[in-house]
Amino acid sequence: MALDWFSLDGKVALVTGAGTGIGAAIAKALGRAGADVACHARGDGAAETSAEIRALGRRSIALSADLSDRAAQDALVGEAVGTLGRIDILVNNAGMIRRAPAVDATDEDWDLVLEVNLSAPFRLARRVGKLMLAEGGGRIVNIASLLSFQGGILVPAYAASKGGVAQFTKALANEWASKGVNVNAIAPGYIATNNTAALRADPTRSRQILERIPAGRWGEPDDIAGAAVFLCSDAARYVTGHVLLVDGGWMAR
Numbered sequence: 446m447a448l449d450w451f452s453l454d455g456k457v458a459l460v461t462g463a464g465t466g467i468g469a470a471i472a473k474a475l476g477r478a479g480a481d482v483a484c485h486a487r488g489d490g491a492a493e494t495s496a497e498i499r500a501l502g503r504r505s506i507a508l509s510a511d512l513s514d515r516a517a518q519d520a521l522v523g524e525a526v527g528t529l530g531r532i533d534i535l536v537n538n539a540g541m542i543r544r545a546p547a548v549d550a551t552d553e554d555w556d557l558v559l560e561v562n563l564s565a566p567f568r569l570a571r572r573v574g575k576l577m578l579a580e581g582g583g584r585i586v587n588i589a590s591l592l593s594f595q596g597g598i599l600v601p602a603y604a605a606s607k608g609g610v611a612q613f614t615k616a617l618a619n620e621w622a623s624k625g626v627n628v629n630a631i632a633p634g635y636i637a638t639n640n641t642a643a644l645r646a647d648p649t650r651s652r653q654i655l656e657r658i659p660a661g662r663w664g665e666p667d668d669i670a671g672a673a674v675f676l677c678s679d680a681a682r683y684v685t686g687h688v689l690l691v692d693g694g695w696m697a698r
């Protein structure tokens with residue numbers, strides 16, 4: 446049955462930033478596809494997502510870690526493996542944005558955005574990848590952005606971080622493809638989440654963005670979830686090093 450190729454039965458996933466937005470949608474979709482899921486948030490924000498996944502009959506735990514802190518990044522993987530036994534799927538979703546003209550951008554904001562959006566995903570992928578290589582397989586999905594391709598407006602650190610996410614996705618994919626560990630990224634378009642609240646609150650930017658989206662609407666977090674299930678499943682076994690746009694046609698325009 447072709448649909449069996451999409452099943453995640455028996456797999457264990459770690460999803461960062463799973464308390465809200467895209468991460469919560471992905472974590473729940475992985476659970477619906479059959480996976481047990483460790484749901485991470487900065488604080489205790491992933492408890493609800495985790496409870497919804499347990500209600501499906503899967504195992505799930507909520508974990509906390511401030512990903513701007515390297516010791517917390519390092520501890521997170523051990524906590525997930527310690528509770529759920531292993532990790533077959535890592536979704537590096539947590540991310541942040543700071544908006545300011547480049548001349549006003551502070552070193553602190555630059556360093557923070559690069560740490561949370563780029564260094565933390567790489568360091569988690571390195572740690573989890575090592576376990577996956579020892580097991581002979583695994584799936585890593587990094588959440589990139591349209592700003593992996595475009596420069597954006599007033600968000601230079603965010604654009605730099607997401608450009609880096611797309612590039613390290615390909616670098617790890619090349620190294621690990623022959624060892625059964627597939628590394629891909631999803632580049633969401635404009636999705637209605639906390640991340641884009643400032644844009645949606647600005648009537649001019651909001652209108653300009655909407656007018657450019659061929660699909661004629663902002664995306665919802667669930668619009669990203671199907672692509673994540675696909676990339677984590679056997680159906681995508683020969684897909685690696687890819688940055689999958691899920692953007693309502695934005696980049697095609």
Ligand code: NAP
Nearest residue numbers: 462465466467486487511512539540590635636638639640
């Ligand atoms: P969101 O609701 O703001 O989600 C961001 C998540 O990242 C939150 O769960 C947040 O956790 C977590 N996070 C942020 N800083 C953290 C830190 N220092 N330590 C630990 N966790 C941290 O927005 P979203 O749109 O769903 O964003 C998810 C991902 O999609 C991000 O990587 C974002 O860059 C990317 N993305 C979004 C869009 C879009 O249009 N929305 C487009 C392209 C890419 P807490 O809530 O616990 O702080």
